[in-house]
Amino acid sequence: MRRRTFLKAAATSAAAGAASTVFAVPNVIVAQRTLQWQMATSWPVALDTLYGGAQQFAERVAALTGGRFQITPNPAGKLAPGTGVVDVVAQGAVPIGHAPAYYAIGKVPATAIATGLPFGMTLRQTNAWFYEGGGLDLMNEVYAKRLGIIAFLAGNSGAQMGGWFRREVNTLRDLQGLKMRIAGLGGEIMKRLGVTVQTLPPNEIFQALQTGAVDAVEWVGPYDDERLGFYKVAKFYYYPGWWEPSASLEIQVNLREWRRLPRDFQQAIRSAAMEINMSIPARYDARNAAALQKLQQEGVQLRQFPKEIMDEAQKVAREIFNDFAARDADFKRVYESWSKFKTETDSWFGLNEFAISGYLYGKS
């Protein structure tokens, strides 16, 4: 009965003048209407791994629906500022977005967990928690209640680098008064370690580092960093980026719009998101590897953050998480699920994957 009604509705909405007899197909429910959506993204076109991911998503949705569902990605600043994508999707001003969730941290602290906490989980742990540890369902409960959106994992940077420093940092004391461009919770932690934290938009970072207005900047990893040219004005490239052991991106859909979609369109969004959740990291992994080689040829000096700094930063990070948990029940609930999963998988990954990785990468 429902199928018949649906086909009838499709026929009714057909272009005037076309014969309205519906082509009979047994056991088939396919939306016959077409739909066009604009998509807001957090990416400038120049971040081609990410913007390219948004394009791949849109192409897949179109291909999967035989061209019936057309989504057009727009770069940051067009439909919304890069940091405002979640907002416009939540408001319903734009039906769909591609962005990290944590720009909504002011409204919903748990979005920080969705994107990835400092000293959190690596990419594989993160995906396992979201898909198999109940993480995605838990987050979507919070999103539905507090933002009116539904989200699907849709990309990850992998572990980010620790950024570019004009001088070495060997002790906690070296951080005192250091001027650094660093965003998000990483910035909050650095602040508590004595760093003078600045947030600068992408197009101002290079110049600030060049003129010495800042002593250090963090961005993403070798591929994106090389294109911004930081290696020309700062010699020391630090690792690991402990504030982003992985950073998840999402396809976010306004919940009212979502509920109106035919099932096969919903499924196309779901599958295309999962596809770029696979392909964006693959692209970063391949390109970062090649870019690292180039940077080393340019004379970049790699430096590992001293354990003293890592340990203190982790201590401060946990204090921040506990503050959030005390203030926000949703954060607490998601953080508990996340922490339990992290502990369990840390043991497993720390055993087998770590042993074979170490051997293969020539570290043991």
Place this chain on the structure above:
Amino acid sequence: MRRRTFLKAAATSAAAGAASTVFAVPNVIVAQRTLQWQMATSWPVALDTLYGGAQQFAERVAALTGGRFQITPNPAGKLAPGTGVVDVVAQGAVPIGHAPAYYAIGKVPATAIATGLPFGMTLRQTNAWFYEGGGLDLMNEVYAKRLGIIAFLAGNSGAQMGGWFRREVNTLRDLQGLKMRIAGLGGEIMKRLGVTVQTLPPNEIFQALQTGAVDAVEWVGPYDDERLGFYKVAKFYYYPGWWEPSASLEIQVNLREWRRLPRDFQQAIRSAAMEINMSIPARYDARNAAALQKLQQEGVQLRQFPKEIMDEAQKVAREIFNDFAARDADFKRVYESWSKFKTETDSWFGLNEFAISGYLYGKS
């Protein structure tokens, strides 16, 4: 023009008696016919992570095509023996399969690279090579030419464990005369290290270990191993499984059948495969972590393979790869692409991901 012809063809194939006027939809190309395929898999139903992956694949294809394309997975032994999936798909006896490629190693040695070489690449490197390093296109050239199939990555176990030993192996000497159930190239390497290698079907492995007919067995990882109960009869659980740092599975489609598919059905296969290439490892990662905890509670003793054994095994592995390359031009071509990518990405993963992983897992 092409669209019109296609719709006409669809209308012609419609059930007799149905009105043949096609419902006019602008800019839409959707196959209106339905199609049912049987799928062969290498999995017994009991390997639920893998068999569940095949089911998820089939469900996704159905959902993406509004129920028009129905694929039915069959367990190992039904349409083909577990090791014969590639064969029946290549012959065209079955249109589609879910299996590792390396069961065709006798015909096409390069399939060993497709599934994963001993001392090869970890999961993220592997995916990056296939999707972004040209690996998948290269393999599909070889498959088209030599097997008449097209393949899509569709799952991975991650790094496997080194298996269950009734007594410890501390030196190369301890391997002499050891009777071990181990399959594939891992078995070939073990043989050259002095091990008496046996291949046993899954249902005979437990008993062989219990009775002492073999001294050691390897299977997959904590989750699958726990269910076969090896921990009850062998105390030492070795890691890492250097013969499978990752093991890729594929959706394999007969090339003639593939070319006959409407584009949106092709895209549904492509996307659903990519989806389980994400979800199967996530499932393994989550379940292995939980199973490892249980096994440790059962008193299992974890042991790391000594470096002496790893080094010698890696030396032997490289000899085997060079033999293949000398005998088979396709192996050589694929191996060169793979080796170059591995070297480049070993450096990158060995730097940043390894540093943050080590810290997070409490190893540094």
